Amino acid sequence: MxxxxxxxxxxxxxxxxxxxxxxxxxxxxxxxxxxxxxxxxxxxxxxxxxxxxxxxxxxxxxxxHSFSSNDQEPAQVRIETESWMPDVDTLAPYLNKLSDREQRWVIEHAVHDQAPRMIAAKYNVSVETVKSWRKGALAKLKKYMK
Incomplete structure (x- = not known):
């Protein structure tokens, strides 16, 4: 050994x-x-x-994992990492290409950082339904980006 x-x-x-x-x-x-x-x-x-x-x-x-000194408060670090998340206004040009359900998924996921199970609970649908919204939204967005 x-x-x-x-x-x-x-x-x-x-x-x-x-x-x-x-x-x-x-x-x-x-x-x-x-x-x-x-x-x-x-x-x-x-x-x-x-x-x-x-x-x-x-x-x-x-x-x-980066290790740093305890100079910064954990809350400050969290605010800095969340500052990159888009808002609804930034996503507006892309959202008009999507259905209402696909828009829900994009907003809940990209803006509010929600997992599929959380979105499903909020809209009272199954997780598989939310995943189908995601699949449709991503397919349309990829087509739009090309």
Whole structure:
């Protein structure tokens, strides 16, 4: 296990990666089929795979999440991120190409940032109906944009 940490150039969180390796070894033991190949080769691949998967997961997490000091209040950050959302006036030229239901979906989704289940509850329709509104609106908007 420690040799695998060196091979993968893992320099921190050794205990977490060792645990992932042990899980990989345990899964190897559970799923090994002697007819398909020797145990050591399969164990090597399985342990390495678990560690690489954990490495990718950590890398993606740190790439997607920015960490900053506590200088800003969370409410201020939220206001800044919501400032890019369009309003109804911005969408007006596009809305006249859509049916009333498709317009509802665009406004609720783009302006009010509502999920399909929330829109469905508001208009007392099924989630699948809202998804059909979305499908129609996106198809018309794509055609309009070309």
């Amino acid at each position: 420690h040799r695998m940490l060196q091979r993968l150039h893992i320099h921190s969180n050794h205990e977490d990666f060792l645990q992932a390796g042990y899980v990989g070894l345990w899964l190897t033991y559970q799923h090994h089929d002697g007819e398909r190949g020797p145990f050591p080769a399969y164990a090597f691949l399985r342990v390495r795979g678990k560690m690489v998967a954990m490495l990718r997961k950590d890398t993606n997490y740190y790439e997607r």
